[in-house]
Amino acid sequence: MITSRIIYILISIIALAIIAVVVILRRKKEQKPLSTLAALAFLLVVAGIFFGRDDRLIGYSLLGAGLILAFIDIVKKSKK
Numbered sequence: 001m002i003t004s005r006i007i008y009i010l011i012s013i014i015a016l017a018i019i020a021v022v023v024i025l026r027r028k029k030e031q032k033p034l035s036t037l038a039a040l041a042f043l044l045v046v047a048g049i050f051f052g053r054d055d056r057l058i059g060y061s062l063l064g065a066g067l068i069l070a071f072i073d074i075v076k077k078s079k080k
Contacts, residue, residue, distance in 0.1 A: 037076070041069035 034042065044066030052059020 035073055035077075037069055037073040041066045041073060044069065 044062050048059045048062030048064075048066060050059075051062060
């Protein structure tokens with residue numbers, strides 16, 4: 001019988017394999033640096049993860065703000 005722990009490990013291995021394939025395929029293309037808005041969104045998401053351990057309201061607020069900024073950056077880049 002397959003336990004839930006083994007299922008989680010298999011899902012993690014599959015996810016890591018998919019990430020590795022994406023990274024290998026993207027290396028061939030020239031990468032552009034992050035825009036200011038994307039960098040700010042990234043920092044807010046990381047801060048939300050860091051501060052989410054102590055106070056969930058602050059953590060989720062920072063995560064939400066980061067996701068909104070990332071979405072705005074995606075929309076701005078798609079219009080160009």
